[in-house]
Amino acid sequence: MSAAAEAGLRRIFDVVDLLIDAVDEENLVPALLPLLLGAVPGDSIVWAPNPDPTHRPRTLPADLLTPDALAAFDRDAAADPLVAHTSAATGTPLRRSTLQSDRAYHALAAYHEVYRPLGAERQLAMSFAGGYADGTPRSICLAINRSGSDFTDDDVLTAALLRTRLAHVLRRLAPPPPQRYDVTRRESAVLALLAHGLTNQQIARRLDISPRTVDKHLEHAYAKLRVGGRVEAANAWLTRGDALRPASWTGIVAGHR
CATH class of the missing domain: 3.30.450.80 (Transcription factor LuxR-like, autoinducer-binding domain)
Structure with missing residues:
Protein backbone atom coordinates (compact mmCIF):
# COMPACT_ATOMS: atom_id res chain seq x y z
CA MET A 1 0.00 0.00 0.00
CA ALA A 174 -31.46 10.18 17.90
CA PRO A 175 -33.65 7.07 18.29
CA PRO A 176 -37.35 6.88 17.40
CA PRO A 177 -39.89 7.68 20.11
CA PRO A 178 -41.11 4.72 22.17
CA GLN A 179 -43.71 2.71 20.33
CA ARG A 180 -47.22 3.00 21.69
CA TYR A 181 -49.61 0.07 21.69
CA ASP A 182 -53.36 0.29 21.28
CA VAL A 183 -54.19 -1.64 24.45
CA THR A 184 -57.23 -0.55 26.43
CA ARG A 185 -57.12 0.46 30.07
CA ARG A 186 -58.61 -2.87 31.13
CA GLU A 187 -56.24 -4.89 28.91
CA SER A 188 -53.37 -2.95 30.42
CA ALA A 189 -54.61 -3.76 33.92
CA VAL A 190 -54.81 -7.47 33.09
CA LEU A 191 -51.27 -7.40 31.66
CA ALA A 192 -49.95 -5.64 34.75
CA LEU A 193 -51.41 -8.26 37.08
CA LEU A 194 -50.25 -11.05 34.79
CA ALA A 195 -46.71 -9.66 34.94
CA HIS A 196 -46.97 -9.64 38.75
CA GLY A 197 -47.57 -13.39 38.69
CA LEU A 198 -51.33 -13.60 39.22
CA THR A 199 -53.37 -16.41 37.69
CA ASN A 200 -56.43 -15.68 35.54
CA GLN A 201 -58.67 -16.51 38.49
CA GLN A 202 -56.74 -14.11 40.76
CA ILE A 203 -56.83 -11.39 38.11
CA ALA A 204 -60.59 -11.90 37.76
CA ARG A 205 -61.12 -11.49 41.49
CA ARG A 206 -58.88 -8.41 41.67
CA LEU A 207 -60.68 -6.67 38.80
CA ASP A 208 -64.14 -8.01 39.70
CA ILE A 209 -64.63 -9.64 36.32
CA SER A 210 -65.05 -13.24 35.19
CA PRO A 211 -62.10 -15.51 34.27
CA ARG A 212 -63.61 -15.75 30.78
CA THR A 213 -63.40 -11.96 30.46
CA VAL A 214 -59.77 -12.12 31.55
CA ASP A 215 -59.18 -14.66 28.78
CA LYS A 216 -60.73 -12.34 26.21
CA HIS A 217 -58.70 -9.34 27.38
CA LEU A 218 -55.51 -11.38 27.13
CA GLU A 219 -56.48 -12.71 23.70
CA HIS A 220 -56.91 -9.15 22.42
CA ALA A 221 -53.68 -7.97 24.11
CA TYR A 222 -51.68 -10.87 22.63
CA ALA A 223 -52.78 -9.86 19.13
CA LYS A 224 -51.92 -6.19 19.67
CA LEU A 225 -48.50 -7.02 21.13
CA ARG A 226 -47.85 -9.76 18.57
CA VAL A 227 -46.98 -12.27 21.27
CA GLY A 228 -47.96 -15.91 21.56
CA GLY A 229 -48.79 -16.41 25.21
CA ARG A 230 -48.57 -15.49 28.87
CA VAL A 231 -44.78 -15.52 29.24
CA GLU A 232 -44.22 -13.26 26.23
CA ALA A 233 -47.03 -10.95 27.30
CA ALA A 234 -45.62 -10.64 30.83
CA ASN A 235 -42.18 -9.95 29.39
CA ALA A 236 -43.67 -7.28 27.12
CA TRP A 237 -45.18 -5.54 30.13
CA LEU A 238 -41.91 -5.69 32.06
CA THR A 239 -39.75 -4.46 29.17
CA ARG A 240 -42.18 -2.14 27.35
CA GLY A 241 -44.49 -1.13 30.17
CA ASP A 242 -44.26 2.63 29.58
CA ALA A 243 -45.69 2.12 26.10
CA LEU A 244 -48.49 -0.09 27.41
CA ARG A 245 -49.79 1.94 30.34
CA PRO A 246 -52.80 4.20 29.73
CA ALA A 247 -52.68 7.48 31.59
CA SER A 248 -55.13 6.33 34.30
CA TRP A 249 -53.79 2.85 35.09
CA THR A 250 -52.15 3.83 38.41
CA GLY A 251 -53.42 1.87 41.37
CA ILE A 252 -54.67 -1.18 39.52
CA VAL A 253 -51.97 -3.37 41.05
CA ALA A 254 -51.83 -1.49 44.35
CA GLY A 255 -51.85 -3.81 47.31
CA HIS A 256 -50.36 -6.79 45.46
CA ARG A 257 -47.03 -8.03 46.75
Missing part, protein backbone atom coordinates in the same frame (compact mmCIF):
# COMPACT_ATOMS: atom_id res chain seq x y z
CA SER A 2 1.31 3.44 -0.91
CA ALA A 3 1.96 6.07 1.74
CA ALA A 4 -0.89 8.19 0.34
CA ALA A 5 -3.35 5.28 0.46
CA GLU A 6 -2.29 4.42 4.00
CA ALA A 7 -2.80 8.03 5.11
CA GLY A 8 -6.25 8.08 3.49
CA LEU A 9 -7.22 4.88 5.28
CA ARG A 10 -6.06 6.33 8.58
CA ARG A 11 -8.27 9.38 8.06
CA ILE A 12 -11.27 7.09 7.49
CA PHE A 13 -10.44 5.17 10.68
CA ASP A 14 -10.27 8.47 12.59
CA VAL A 15 -13.89 9.18 11.58
CA VAL A 16 -15.01 5.67 12.48
CA ASP A 17 -13.28 5.83 15.88
CA LEU A 18 -15.07 9.08 16.68
CA LEU A 19 -18.44 7.64 15.66
CA ILE A 20 -17.95 4.57 17.86
CA ASP A 21 -17.29 6.74 20.92
CA ALA A 22 -20.04 9.33 20.23
CA VAL A 23 -22.52 9.88 23.05
CA ASP A 24 -24.55 12.83 21.75
CA GLU A 25 -25.00 14.73 18.52
CA GLU A 26 -24.26 18.17 19.95
CA ASN A 27 -20.68 17.24 20.80
CA LEU A 28 -20.21 14.87 17.88
CA VAL A 29 -20.81 17.20 14.95
CA PRO A 30 -18.18 19.91 15.74
CA ALA A 31 -15.53 17.20 16.18
CA LEU A 32 -16.76 15.24 13.15
CA LEU A 33 -16.71 17.93 10.47
CA PRO A 34 -12.91 18.46 10.34
CA LEU A 35 -12.37 14.69 10.27
CA LEU A 36 -14.80 14.34 7.37
CA LEU A 37 -12.92 17.09 5.52
CA GLY A 38 -9.77 15.07 6.11
CA ALA A 39 -11.28 11.86 4.78
CA VAL A 40 -12.88 13.57 1.74
CA PRO A 41 -10.69 16.64 1.24
CA GLY A 42 -12.43 19.93 0.55
CA ASP A 43 -12.42 23.61 1.40
CA SER A 44 -15.67 23.62 3.36
CA ILE A 45 -18.42 21.32 4.57
CA VAL A 46 -22.11 21.71 5.43
CA TRP A 47 -24.09 19.42 7.76
CA ALA A 48 -27.81 20.17 7.39
CA PRO A 49 -30.53 18.25 9.32
CA ASN A 50 -33.98 18.26 7.73
CA PRO A 51 -36.55 18.71 9.09
CA ASP A 52 -35.18 19.82 12.44
CA PRO A 53 -36.21 23.31 13.61
CA THR A 54 -33.93 23.09 16.66
CA HIS A 55 -30.75 22.47 14.65
CA ARG A 56 -29.62 24.86 11.94
CA PRO A 57 -26.96 23.76 9.45
CA ARG A 58 -23.48 23.28 10.92
CA THR A 59 -20.54 24.32 8.76
CA LEU A 60 -16.79 24.36 8.69
CA PRO A 61 -15.62 27.11 8.58
CA ALA A 62 -18.18 28.00 11.22
CA ASP A 63 -19.33 31.27 9.61
CA LEU A 64 -19.68 29.82 6.12
CA LEU A 65 -23.41 30.50 5.63
CA THR A 66 -24.78 33.95 6.37
CA PRO A 67 -28.51 34.48 7.05
CA ASP A 68 -28.81 35.98 3.55
CA ALA A 69 -27.16 32.91 2.01
CA LEU A 70 -29.49 30.58 3.91
CA ALA A 71 -32.51 32.57 2.77
CA ALA A 72 -31.30 32.49 -0.84
CA PHE A 73 -30.71 28.74 -0.62
CA ASP A 74 -34.23 28.13 0.67
CA ARG A 75 -35.62 30.28 -2.12
CA ASP A 76 -33.61 28.70 -4.96
CA ALA A 77 -33.17 25.08 -3.81
CA ALA A 78 -36.11 23.70 -5.81
CA ALA A 79 -34.27 24.36 -9.09
CA ASP A 80 -31.04 22.67 -7.96
CA PRO A 81 -30.66 19.06 -9.19
CA LEU A 82 -28.09 18.17 -6.52
CA VAL A 83 -30.48 19.32 -3.80
CA ALA A 84 -33.21 17.24 -5.45
CA HIS A 85 -30.93 14.21 -5.32
CA THR A 86 -30.21 14.58 -1.63
CA SER A 87 -33.77 15.44 -0.62
CA ALA A 88 -35.97 13.27 -2.84
CA ALA A 89 -33.80 10.59 -4.45
CA THR A 90 -31.53 7.92 -3.00
CA GLY A 91 -29.11 10.34 -1.38
CA THR A 92 -26.02 8.33 -2.34
CA PRO A 93 -22.78 10.33 -2.70
CA LEU A 94 -22.80 12.22 -5.98
CA ARG A 95 -20.61 14.84 -7.65
CA ARG A 96 -22.39 17.84 -9.05
CA SER A 97 -20.45 17.33 -12.27
CA THR A 98 -22.23 13.99 -12.70
CA LEU A 99 -25.57 15.81 -12.83
CA GLN A 100 -24.85 18.94 -14.82
CA SER A 101 -22.24 20.79 -16.80
CA ASP A 102 -20.35 23.78 -15.41
CA ARG A 103 -22.42 26.01 -17.70
CA ALA A 104 -25.71 24.67 -16.32
CA TYR A 105 -24.40 24.95 -12.76
CA HIS A 106 -23.30 28.55 -13.27
CA ALA A 107 -26.75 29.40 -14.63
CA LEU A 108 -28.44 28.49 -11.34
CA ALA A 109 -29.64 31.38 -9.20
CA ALA A 110 -28.24 29.50 -6.19
CA TYR A 111 -24.78 29.51 -7.78
CA HIS A 112 -24.64 33.30 -7.84
CA GLU A 113 -26.26 33.87 -4.47
CA VAL A 114 -24.91 30.94 -2.46
CA TYR A 115 -22.28 28.70 -4.02
CA ARG A 116 -19.94 31.13 -5.78
CA PRO A 117 -19.47 33.27 -2.64
CA LEU A 118 -18.47 30.05 -0.84
CA GLY A 119 -15.93 29.12 -3.49
CA ALA A 120 -17.98 25.97 -4.18
CA GLU A 121 -16.97 25.35 -7.79
CA ARG A 122 -17.02 21.60 -7.16
CA GLN A 123 -19.39 19.78 -4.85
CA LEU A 124 -19.90 16.29 -3.48
CA ALA A 125 -23.16 15.77 -1.61
CA MET A 126 -25.07 12.94 0.01
CA SER A 127 -27.87 12.38 2.48
CA PHE A 128 -28.66 9.68 5.01
CA ALA A 129 -31.18 8.83 7.69
CA GLY A 130 -30.58 11.11 10.64
CA GLY A 131 -32.62 9.52 13.40
CA TYR A 132 -35.53 11.45 14.87
CA ALA A 133 -36.16 15.01 16.01
CA ASP A 134 -39.21 15.61 18.20
CA GLY A 135 -40.59 12.24 17.11
CA THR A 136 -40.25 13.02 13.39
CA PRO A 137 -37.84 11.10 11.14
CA ARG A 138 -35.25 13.35 9.57
CA SER A 139 -32.36 13.17 7.14
CA ILE A 140 -28.92 14.74 7.15
CA CYS A 141 -27.60 16.37 4.01
CA LEU A 142 -23.81 16.54 3.90
CA ALA A 143 -22.14 18.69 1.23
CA ILE A 144 -18.39 19.13 0.70
CA ASN A 145 -17.17 22.04 -1.41
CA ARG A 146 -13.99 22.69 -3.37
CA SER A 147 -12.73 25.65 -5.35
CA GLY A 148 -10.23 23.63 -7.40
CA SER A 149 -10.15 20.15 -8.93
CA ASP A 150 -13.20 17.91 -8.97
CA PHE A 151 -13.76 15.03 -6.56
CA THR A 152 -12.33 11.68 -7.60
CA ASP A 153 -13.92 8.25 -7.76
CA ASP A 154 -12.01 7.39 -4.58
CA ASP A 155 -13.60 10.40 -2.86
CA VAL A 156 -17.05 9.15 -3.84
CA LEU A 157 -16.20 5.65 -2.55
CA THR A 158 -14.93 7.03 0.76
CA ALA A 159 -18.09 9.08 1.18
CA ALA A 160 -20.20 5.98 0.53
CA LEU A 161 -18.31 3.98 3.16
CA LEU A 162 -18.77 6.75 5.74
CA ARG A 163 -22.41 7.35 4.83
CA THR A 164 -23.48 3.95 6.18
CA ARG A 165 -21.64 4.52 9.45
CA LEU A 166 -22.99 8.03 9.85
CA ALA A 167 -26.56 6.80 9.43
CA HIS A 168 -25.93 4.07 12.00
CA VAL A 169 -24.62 6.42 14.68
CA LEU A 170 -27.45 8.93 14.11
CA ARG A 171 -30.02 6.16 14.63
CA ARG A 172 -28.30 5.44 17.93
CA LEU A 173 -28.00 9.06 19.08
Whole structure:
Protein backbone atom coordinates (compact mmCIF):
# COMPACT_ATOMS: atom_id res chain seq x y z
CA MET A 1 0.00 0.00 0.00
CA SER A 2 1.31 3.44 -0.91
CA ALA A 3 1.96 6.07 1.74
CA ALA A 4 -0.89 8.19 0.34
CA ALA A 5 -3.35 5.28 0.46
CA GLU A 6 -2.29 4.42 4.00
CA ALA A 7 -2.80 8.03 5.11
CA GLY A 8 -6.25 8.08 3.49
CA LEU A 9 -7.22 4.88 5.28
CA ARG A 10 -6.06 6.33 8.58
CA ARG A 11 -8.27 9.38 8.06
CA ILE A 12 -11.27 7.09 7.49
CA PHE A 13 -10.44 5.17 10.68
CA ASP A 14 -10.27 8.47 12.59
CA VAL A 15 -13.89 9.18 11.58
CA VAL A 16 -15.01 5.67 12.48
CA ASP A 17 -13.28 5.83 15.88
CA LEU A 18 -15.07 9.08 16.68
CA LEU A 19 -18.44 7.64 15.66
CA ILE A 20 -17.95 4.57 17.86
CA ASP A 21 -17.29 6.74 20.92
CA ALA A 22 -20.04 9.33 20.23
CA VAL A 23 -22.52 9.88 23.05
CA ASP A 24 -24.55 12.83 21.75
CA GLU A 25 -25.00 14.73 18.52
CA GLU A 26 -24.26 18.17 19.95
CA ASN A 27 -20.68 17.24 20.80
CA LEU A 28 -20.21 14.87 17.88
CA VAL A 29 -20.81 17.20 14.95
CA PRO A 30 -18.18 19.91 15.74
CA ALA A 31 -15.53 17.20 16.18
CA LEU A 32 -16.76 15.24 13.15
CA LEU A 33 -16.71 17.93 10.47
CA PRO A 34 -12.91 18.46 10.34
CA LEU A 35 -12.37 14.69 10.27
CA LEU A 36 -14.80 14.34 7.37
CA LEU A 37 -12.92 17.09 5.52
CA GLY A 38 -9.77 15.07 6.11
CA ALA A 39 -11.28 11.86 4.78
CA VAL A 40 -12.88 13.57 1.74
CA PRO A 41 -10.69 16.64 1.24
CA GLY A 42 -12.43 19.93 0.55
CA ASP A 43 -12.42 23.61 1.40
CA SER A 44 -15.67 23.62 3.36
CA ILE A 45 -18.42 21.32 4.57
CA VAL A 46 -22.11 21.71 5.43
CA TRP A 47 -24.09 19.42 7.76
CA ALA A 48 -27.81 20.17 7.39
CA PRO A 49 -30.53 18.25 9.32
CA ASN A 50 -33.98 18.26 7.73
CA PRO A 51 -36.55 18.71 9.09
CA ASP A 52 -35.18 19.82 12.44
CA PRO A 53 -36.21 23.31 13.61
CA THR A 54 -33.93 23.09 16.66
CA HIS A 55 -30.75 22.47 14.65
CA ARG A 56 -29.62 24.86 11.94
CA PRO A 57 -26.96 23.76 9.45
CA ARG A 58 -23.48 23.28 10.92
CA THR A 59 -20.54 24.32 8.76
CA LEU A 60 -16.79 24.36 8.69
CA PRO A 61 -15.62 27.11 8.58
CA ALA A 62 -18.18 28.00 11.22
CA ASP A 63 -19.33 31.27 9.61
CA LEU A 64 -19.68 29.82 6.12
CA LEU A 65 -23.41 30.50 5.63
CA THR A 66 -24.78 33.95 6.37
CA PRO A 67 -28.51 34.48 7.05
CA ASP A 68 -28.81 35.98 3.55
CA ALA A 69 -27.16 32.91 2.01
CA LEU A 70 -29.49 30.58 3.91
CA ALA A 71 -32.51 32.57 2.77
CA ALA A 72 -31.30 32.49 -0.84
CA PHE A 73 -30.71 28.74 -0.62
CA ASP A 74 -34.23 28.13 0.67
CA ARG A 75 -35.62 30.28 -2.12
CA ASP A 76 -33.61 28.70 -4.96
CA ALA A 77 -33.17 25.08 -3.81
CA ALA A 78 -36.11 23.70 -5.81
CA ALA A 79 -34.27 24.36 -9.09
CA ASP A 80 -31.04 22.67 -7.96
CA PRO A 81 -30.66 19.06 -9.19
CA LEU A 82 -28.09 18.17 -6.52
CA VAL A 83 -30.48 19.32 -3.80
CA ALA A 84 -33.21 17.24 -5.45
CA HIS A 85 -30.93 14.21 -5.32
CA THR A 86 -30.21 14.58 -1.63
CA SER A 87 -33.77 15.44 -0.62
CA ALA A 88 -35.97 13.27 -2.84
CA ALA A 89 -33.80 10.59 -4.45
CA THR A 90 -31.53 7.92 -3.00
CA GLY A 91 -29.11 10.34 -1.38
CA THR A 92 -26.02 8.33 -2.34
CA PRO A 93 -22.78 10.33 -2.70
CA LEU A 94 -22.80 12.22 -5.98
CA ARG A 95 -20.61 14.84 -7.65
CA ARG A 96 -22.39 17.84 -9.05
CA SER A 97 -20.45 17.33 -12.27
CA THR A 98 -22.23 13.99 -12.70
CA LEU A 99 -25.57 15.81 -12.83
CA GLN A 100 -24.85 18.94 -14.82
CA SER A 101 -22.24 20.79 -16.80
CA ASP A 102 -20.35 23.78 -15.41
CA ARG A 103 -22.42 26.01 -17.70
CA ALA A 104 -25.71 24.67 -16.32
CA TYR A 105 -24.40 24.95 -12.76
CA HIS A 106 -23.30 28.55 -13.27
CA ALA A 107 -26.75 29.40 -14.63
CA LEU A 108 -28.44 28.49 -11.34
CA ALA A 109 -29.64 31.38 -9.20
CA ALA A 110 -28.24 29.50 -6.19
CA TYR A 111 -24.78 29.51 -7.78
CA HIS A 112 -24.64 33.30 -7.84
CA GLU A 113 -26.26 33.87 -4.47
CA VAL A 114 -24.91 30.94 -2.46
CA TYR A 115 -22.28 28.70 -4.02
CA ARG A 116 -19.94 31.13 -5.78
CA PRO A 117 -19.47 33.27 -2.64
CA LEU A 118 -18.47 30.05 -0.84
CA GLY A 119 -15.93 29.12 -3.49
CA ALA A 120 -17.98 25.97 -4.18
CA GLU A 121 -16.97 25.35 -7.79
CA ARG A 122 -17.02 21.60 -7.16
CA GLN A 123 -19.39 19.78 -4.85
CA LEU A 124 -19.90 16.29 -3.48
CA ALA A 125 -23.16 15.77 -1.61
CA MET A 126 -25.07 12.94 0.01
CA SER A 127 -27.87 12.38 2.48
CA PHE A 128 -28.66 9.68 5.01
CA ALA A 129 -31.18 8.83 7.69
CA GLY A 130 -30.58 11.11 10.64
CA GLY A 131 -32.62 9.52 13.40
CA TYR A 132 -35.53 11.45 14.87
CA ALA A 133 -36.16 15.01 16.01
CA ASP A 134 -39.21 15.61 18.20
CA GLY A 135 -40.59 12.24 17.11
CA THR A 136 -40.25 13.02 13.39
CA PRO A 137 -37.84 11.10 11.14
CA ARG A 138 -35.25 13.35 9.57
CA SER A 139 -32.36 13.17 7.14
CA ILE A 140 -28.92 14.74 7.15
CA CYS A 141 -27.60 16.37 4.01
CA LEU A 142 -23.81 16.54 3.90
CA ALA A 143 -22.14 18.69 1.23
CA ILE A 144 -18.39 19.13 0.70
CA ASN A 145 -17.17 22.04 -1.41
CA ARG A 146 -13.99 22.69 -3.37
CA SER A 147 -12.73 25.65 -5.35
CA GLY A 148 -10.23 23.63 -7.40
CA SER A 149 -10.15 20.15 -8.93
CA ASP A 150 -13.20 17.91 -8.97
CA PHE A 151 -13.76 15.03 -6.56
CA THR A 152 -12.33 11.68 -7.60
CA ASP A 153 -13.92 8.25 -7.76
CA ASP A 154 -12.01 7.39 -4.58
CA ASP A 155 -13.60 10.40 -2.86
CA VAL A 156 -17.05 9.15 -3.84
CA LEU A 157 -16.20 5.65 -2.55
CA THR A 158 -14.93 7.03 0.76
CA ALA A 159 -18.09 9.08 1.18
CA ALA A 160 -20.20 5.98 0.53
CA LEU A 161 -18.31 3.98 3.16
CA LEU A 162 -18.77 6.75 5.74
CA ARG A 163 -22.41 7.35 4.83
CA THR A 164 -23.48 3.95 6.18
CA ARG A 165 -21.64 4.52 9.45
CA LEU A 166 -22.99 8.03 9.85
CA ALA A 167 -26.56 6.80 9.43
CA HIS A 168 -25.93 4.07 12.00
CA VAL A 169 -24.62 6.42 14.68
CA LEU A 170 -27.45 8.93 14.11
CA ARG A 171 -30.02 6.16 14.63
CA ARG A 172 -28.30 5.44 17.93
CA LEU A 173 -28.00 9.06 19.08
CA ALA A 174 -31.46 10.18 17.90
CA PRO A 175 -33.65 7.07 18.29
CA PRO A 176 -37.35 6.88 17.40
CA PRO A 177 -39.89 7.68 20.11
CA PRO A 178 -41.11 4.72 22.17
CA GLN A 179 -43.71 2.71 20.33
CA ARG A 180 -47.22 3.00 21.69
CA TYR A 181 -49.61 0.07 21.69
CA ASP A 182 -53.36 0.29 21.28
CA VAL A 183 -54.19 -1.64 24.45
CA THR A 184 -57.23 -0.55 26.43
CA ARG A 185 -57.12 0.46 30.07
CA ARG A 186 -58.61 -2.87 31.13
CA GLU A 187 -56.24 -4.89 28.91
CA SER A 188 -53.37 -2.95 30.42
CA ALA A 189 -54.61 -3.76 33.92
CA VAL A 190 -54.81 -7.47 33.09
CA LEU A 191 -51.27 -7.40 31.66
CA ALA A 192 -49.95 -5.64 34.75
CA LEU A 193 -51.41 -8.26 37.08
CA LEU A 194 -50.25 -11.05 34.79
CA ALA A 195 -46.71 -9.66 34.94
CA HIS A 196 -46.97 -9.64 38.75
CA GLY A 197 -47.57 -13.39 38.69
CA LEU A 198 -51.33 -13.60 39.22
CA THR A 199 -53.37 -16.41 37.69
CA ASN A 200 -56.43 -15.68 35.54
CA GLN A 201 -58.67 -16.51 38.49
CA GLN A 202 -56.74 -14.11 40.76
CA ILE A 203 -56.83 -11.39 38.11
CA ALA A 204 -60.59 -11.90 37.76
CA ARG A 205 -61.12 -11.49 41.49
CA ARG A 206 -58.88 -8.41 41.67
CA LEU A 207 -60.68 -6.67 38.80
CA ASP A 208 -64.14 -8.01 39.70
CA ILE A 209 -64.63 -9.64 36.32
CA SER A 210 -65.05 -13.24 35.19
CA PRO A 211 -62.10 -15.51 34.27
CA ARG A 212 -63.61 -15.75 30.78
CA THR A 213 -63.40 -11.96 30.46
CA VAL A 214 -59.77 -12.12 31.55
CA ASP A 215 -59.18 -14.66 28.78
CA LYS A 216 -60.73 -12.34 26.21
CA HIS A 217 -58.70 -9.34 27.38
CA LEU A 218 -55.51 -11.38 27.13
CA GLU A 219 -56.48 -12.71 23.70
CA HIS A 220 -56.91 -9.15 22.42
CA ALA A 221 -53.68 -7.97 24.11
CA TYR A 222 -51.68 -10.87 22.63
CA ALA A 223 -52.78 -9.86 19.13
CA LYS A 224 -51.92 -6.19 19.67
CA LEU A 225 -48.50 -7.02 21.13
CA ARG A 226 -47.85 -9.76 18.57
CA VAL A 227 -46.98 -12.27 21.27
CA GLY A 228 -47.96 -15.91 21.56
CA GLY A 229 -48.79 -16.41 25.21
CA ARG A 230 -48.57 -15.49 28.87
CA VAL A 231 -44.78 -15.52 29.24
CA GLU A 232 -44.22 -13.26 26.23
CA ALA A 233 -47.03 -10.95 27.30
CA ALA A 234 -45.62 -10.64 30.83
CA ASN A 235 -42.18 -9.95 29.39
CA ALA A 236 -43.67 -7.28 27.12
CA TRP A 237 -45.18 -5.54 30.13
CA LEU A 238 -41.91 -5.69 32.06
CA THR A 239 -39.75 -4.46 29.17
CA ARG A 240 -42.18 -2.14 27.35
CA GLY A 241 -44.49 -1.13 30.17
CA ASP A 242 -44.26 2.63 29.58
CA ALA A 243 -45.69 2.12 26.10
CA LEU A 244 -48.49 -0.09 27.41
CA ARG A 245 -49.79 1.94 30.34
CA PRO A 246 -52.80 4.20 29.73
CA ALA A 247 -52.68 7.48 31.59
CA SER A 248 -55.13 6.33 34.30
CA TRP A 249 -53.79 2.85 35.09
CA THR A 250 -52.15 3.83 38.41
CA GLY A 251 -53.42 1.87 41.37
CA ILE A 252 -54.67 -1.18 39.52
CA VAL A 253 -51.97 -3.37 41.05
CA ALA A 254 -51.83 -1.49 44.35
CA GLY A 255 -51.85 -3.81 47.31
CA HIS A 256 -50.36 -6.79 45.46
CA ARG A 257 -47.03 -8.03 46.75
